[in-house]
Amino acid sequence: MHVFADQANLDAYLSSFxxxxxxxxxxxxLALVLGVLLAAFRVSPVPVLRGVGATWVSLFRNTPLTxxxxxxxxxxxxxxxxxxxxxxxxxxYWLGVVGLxxxxxxxxxxAVRSGINTVPAGQAEAARAIGLTxxxxxxxxxxxxxxxxxVAPLGSVLIALCKNxxxxxxxxxxxxxxxxxxxxxxxxxxxIPIFLVFAGTFAAFLIPTGxxxxxxxxxxxxxx
Amino acid sequence: MDDVTTxxxxxxxxxxxxxxxxxxxxxxxxxxIGRGEVVVVIGPSGSGKSTLCRAINRLEPISSGTITxxxxxxxxxxxxxxxxxxxxxMVFQSFNLFAHKTILENVTxxxxxxxxxxxxxxxxxxxxxxxxxxxxxxxxxxxxxxSGGQQQRVAIARALAMQPxxxxxxxxxxxxxxxxxxxxxxxxxxxxxxxxxxxxxxxxMGFARHAANRVxxxxxxxxxxxxxxxxxxxxxxxERAKDFLSKxxxx
Numbered sequence: 001m002h003v004f005a006d007q008a009n010l011d012a013y014l015s016s017f018x019x020x021x022x023x024x025x026x027x028x029x030l031a032l033v034l035g036v037l038l039a040a041f042r043v044s045p046v047p048v049l050r051g052v053g054a055t056w057v058s059l060f061r062n063t064p065l066t067x068x069x070x071x072x073x074x075x076x077x078x079x080x081x082x083x084x085x086x087x088x089x090x091x092x093y094w095l096g097v098v099g100l101x102x103x104x105x106x107x108x109x110x111a112v113r114s115g116i117n118t119v120p121a122g123q124a125e126a127a128r129a130i131g132l133t134x135x136x137x138x139x140x141x142x143x144x145x146x147x148x149x150x151v152a153p154l155g156s157v158l159i160a161l162c163k164n165x166x167x168x169x170x171x172x173x174x175x176x177x178x179x180x181x182x183x184x185x186x187x188x189x190x191x192i193p194i195f196l197v198f199a200g201t202f203a204a205f206l207i208p209t210g211x212x213x214x215x216x217x218x219x220x221x222x223x224x
Numbered sequence: 225m226d227d228v229t230t231x232x233x234x235x236x237x238x239x240x241x242x243x244x245x246x247x248x249x250x251x252x253x254x255x256x257i258g259r260g261e262v263v264v265v266i267g268p269s270g271s272g273k274s275t276l277c278r279a280i281n282r283l284e285p286i287s288s289g290t291i292t293x294x295x296x297x298x299x300x301x302x303x304x305x306x307x308x309x310x311x312x313x314m315v316f317q318s319f320n321l322f323a324h325k326t327i328l329e330n331v332t333x334x335x336x337x338x339x340x341x342x343x344x345x346x347x348x349x350x351x352x353x354x355x356x357x358x359x360x361x362x363x364x365x366x367x368x369x370x371s372g373g374q375q376q377r378v379a380i381a382r383a384l385a386m387q388p389x390x391x392x393x394x395x396x397x398x399x400x401x402x403x404x405x406x407x408x409x410x411x412x413x414x415x416x417x418x419x420x421x422x423x424x425x426x427x428x429m430g431f432a433r434h435a436a437n438r439v440x441x442x443x444x445x446x447x448x449x450x451x452x453x454x455x456x457x458x459x460x461x462x463e464r465a466k467d468f469l470s471k472x473x474x475x
């Protein structure tokens with residue numbers, strides 16, 4: 001592997017996956033918060049909130065992520081002048097986080113909503129009948145039970161998010177797919193090994209993640 | 225058990241209508257329930273009796289008419305509605321105990337989260353209530369580990385923990401194995417004796433005879449008869465009620 005024996009190439013490889021990890025971490029957190037909130041909107045008794053939730057999901061779930069990330073760069077940053085950091089890389093990073101988060105939140109919302117639907121309606125009725133408010137009912141009774149049903153699908157959303165993070169490469173961040181393209185361009189004799197190293201790195205992270213979520217889902221299942 | 229009512233009625237329904245799409249499930253229902261009164265609602269399935277019961281704490285919003293509880297019209301969604309619901313206990317056909325909470329937590333959740341009661345205090349009261357319904361020794365189990373009859377008694381204790389002004393029972397024994405019906409009815413009968421205002425939708429005619437002050441007979445969304453139990457069972461006035469009683473009492 002002469003390519004990765006070169007210290008500069010190795011550094012580029014390592015820092016590219018560091019970007020992926022950072023993109024995934026920040027976007028996962030924001031998408032989770034936003035997605036749960038949107039799911040709460042979608043099951044709320046207030047029509048306006050339900051509308052906001054439904055519109056968000058239709059809009060972002062049906063727009064290609066590449067377009068959303070492009071819009072963050074060319075629309076929010078270039079045209080509207082929204083700058084999220086002084087450093088060029090950091091600015092691209094945060095614009096990418098915005099795009100990934102709003103997109104992934106739509107999928108988190110739908111996963112959580114399907115989890116909510118696995119909780120029998122009687123649970124929420126009983127909670128309301130003792131005088132819990134809508135948000136207390138959700139927080140104390142429905143979401144803890146839905147959360148357990150939602151662990152496995154959320155694992156899939158997280159895995160998709162991690163792979164989707166490579167799309168931020170299209171606005172110039174030197175994440176894995178961008179670095180891989182550069183390495184391939186300058187090392188035409190090692191295309192397949194380079195590809196395998198990058199793909200293998202993703203697999204090394206994501207396969208255990210999948211198993212972890214499957215194990216968690218089994219452990220947390222609610223007895224009925 | 226007559227003459228238990230004093231002062232203004234606790235629950236008043238005035239010309240209540242409810243549609244599920246084209247289906248007219250409550251048809252101009254007017255009804256007044258006094259404090260301490262035990263009203264049993266009977267009727268064929270689909271007659272709207274469960275909907276009537278659920279409308280009283282607005283689990284089922286009505287299409288027109290008014291419902292007043294303790295002098296106040298039912299609030300729309302929001303904090304005021306939650307407060308009203310905390311004053312009206314409800315027991316469901318399918319128990320609906322919180323599946324992820326222990327028996328004791330089921331009973332203490334409302335007092336702690338809704339009333340802001342101290343956990344130690346709520347625990348003590350909760351255990352006393354569980355003792356009263358005969359389940360104190362199961363306090364740390366989860367609902368799925370209890371029999372149906374035990375779960376329903378816990379559900380009654382959970383409602384009582386809120387010290388409600390009235391209790392609604394929506395077919396509380398319909399999902400139970402026959403040998404467990406008695407233990408639930410015993411708890412309900414003792415509540416009735418203590419003067420709790422109760423609205424009970426049920427098919428248990430024995431309970432209606434012994435514990436009710438009034439029997440309401442519903443058919444096709446209409447309130448057809450409203451009479452004392454002895455009178456209703458001996459001399460039903462409407463054809464619908466005669467027909468219904470002849471079907472259930474001959475077996």
